[in-house]
Amino acid sequence: MTGDLLLAGGRLPGSTSEGRFSDGGAAVDIVIADGEIAVISPAGDGAPKGFERIELDGRWVVPGLWDNHVHFTSWAAVAQRLDVAAARSAAEAATLVGEAERSEAARGASEHGGDVHPLIGIGFRDALWPDEPSAALLDAVSGSRPVVLISADLHCCWLNTAALRRFGLDGDQAGSPRGVLREEPAFAVQRALGDLPDELTDAWALDAARAAAARGVVGVVDLEMTWNATTWARRAANGHDLLRVEFGVYPQHLERAIAEGLRSGEALDGTGGLVQVGPFKVITDGSLNTRTAYCFDEYPGLEGQPHSRGLLTVPPKELRALLLRAREAGLVPAVHAIGDHANRLVLDAFEALGAGGSLEHAQLLAETDIPRFARLGVTASVQPEHAMDDRDVADRYWAGRTGLAFALESLRAAGATLALGSDAPVAPLDPWVTMAAAVGRSRNGREPWHPEQRIPATAALAASTRGRGSVRTGDLADLAVIEHDPLTVGSDALRTMPVALTLLGGRETHSAL
Missing domain, CATH: 2.30.40.10 (Urease, subunit C, domain 1)
Structure with a gap:
């Protein structure tokens, strides 16, 4: 039409x-x-x-609806991966792997070009498991086939010994069992897993775009951790025209983006205006489920251990230098922070910069930091469905502070601009699911979690439509x-x-x- x-x-x-x-x-x-x-x-x-x-x-x-925070190629690949979200223990997750391995072996599906390709699963949440994941546990059900399980929050990967060898890793990290990788080592494995033929991932992406359009989506902010300019220029040239896309640039690609003259808000040539340069994305801490979100308080059970308050991945001085370099080149910052201490440091960096951008996630905040969003012109780019996924984990690890976890109404009442998203594949790329979580703070018949942080439907719709409402x-x-x-x-x-x-x-x- x-x-x-x-x-x-x-x-x-x-x-x-x-x-x-x-x-x-x-x-x-x-x-x-x-x-x-x-x-x-x-x-x-x-x-x-x-x-x-x-x-x-x-x-x-x-x-038309926007999802303001997705990892699009990763989301598109979810349908091709083993879903282990239902596992309530490491042993259950290993059982799912064993069943999938036997099924694929029976069909000969594990063979790919004469090589054994990895079995990839996604969606595990181990924060409340009674047992620990380990390479040995996966080895018992997988043998010589590489297995990589990616956590639901993407900040952790669980590998068997064959996968550790495949990716040249020893598998040991301080404070983690062998085979469990967190933060940058986990991201590196995921980038390697994404090294697939373009025609394959582009076909998956087109399917994902059709599914998004069927939910009323007209645009996404794609924060896939790769060089997205080439990816989306190629897709647009090959007829991917179902969505508007704003793609992110990460620190490892900042100088290339500057050299190529990329500026936030400008359209890529040859894309019919559908593909634009999006924000400059920096990840400053980890996640709640991985217990690496950087907090003022220690995590229960981790007292006295290294990184007991989480992990700060970009020190304040480095963050300020990165944001200044990006801003001077015309790239608007989008900074990931989940823990309350990380959020404080990011807001400090925005204040020193004297310019706004977005703070991605803002999951746990100190009360005194909430008014700073509006004052500094920083958009709170938040993912309400995470509150439904994380409520039990937050009650355990952020006990006594959850009134300021996913504090959407407090932010809105303080004048902050909200932008709603999914962080797909962490949550579904479906703004109706996102809005439902923001408005109801409930799912599957449970009592609303901190109902005082519900926002009106008018606000949820505006935050899902670029403020149009x-x-x-x-x-x-x-x-x-x-x-x-x-x-x-x-x-x-x-x-x-x-x-x-x-x-x-x-x-x-x-x-x-």
Whole structure:
């Protein structure tokens, strides 16, 4: 679908009660011309002739959704990997590996070009396990085949001995069992696993883009830890046109980005404006589940051990130098911080820089740091579904402080700009799931966790639509047509919101009409 378009008989969220045209006067027609919203008028009020017409039959129209923090190629690869998220112990995870290995061996699927390719799993959360992962435990079920399990938060990899040999590792890290790698060593393994044929990962990425469009997504901020400019230029040239993409640049690629003149907000040549340079991404600490998020307090059970308060991966002086170098080159910073001490140091760096950007995750905050986001012009780029995944781990390792964990309402009330995302594959690339967690702070029938940190549906929608919140004339016709009013349904209904139509600049990228 291209060209001029009339969306007939739709509704705008919050303007009507539930039901098809129950109040008669609230239905609107939306005229789209040249990829923009030209007119919004009462339904049937002088609709233009010659426009392609789509009957919405009272469905609701919202701005197209953005996921403001994804690792897109990693998310696309999830469907090809063993899901070990259900494991409640290291022994259970090893059992899942053994079953998968026997199944693949029976099909001959482990052979790839005469070599035995690794069995890759994803999704384990070991923070509450009663036993410890180790190379020996995986060796018992895998033999000579390399096995790599990636934690749900991506900050840890669990390898068997064959995989340690494959990647030239000894497997020993201070404070970790043999075969368990955390932070940069884990990231290095994941980068190596991502070294696959472009045509393969691009096909996976196209499938993932279709799935995202089917959930009303029009854009993503891709923070994959690679040189993304080449990846997305290639994909755009090969017809990947279902999403707008802003890609991140990491410190290892900063000088290359500067040399090539990349600046945040500028479109890559040859991508039709769909692919833009995004932020400069720096990771300053670890994660909660890996117990490497950098905190003021020691983690229970780790007192007196090395890194008992987590791991600071970029010292303050180095961080400030990196942010200054990036800002001077026109790259907007996006800095990862999860622990309260890491967040304090990142806000200090932004204050010294005298310019804003985004603070990615902001999971645990000191109360005095919350007002600093608005004052410094720092966007809180947050992932509400993480609170649903991490609530039990937080209650154990951040005991007594969880009132300021995932403190979305405190940030909003203090005037901070919120940007919601998933951190896919850590959580699903589905903004409806994200919004449901932000609005309800609950999942699977559990009592809401710190319900005082719930945010209104209006705020969640705005934080998922680049601040648009509502459909307006003059905006790009990036739109989603949905079955329920997102401002009046409960969080459970938000989580499973049916999407009937997605438009990108007035062009159909998904239709269930």
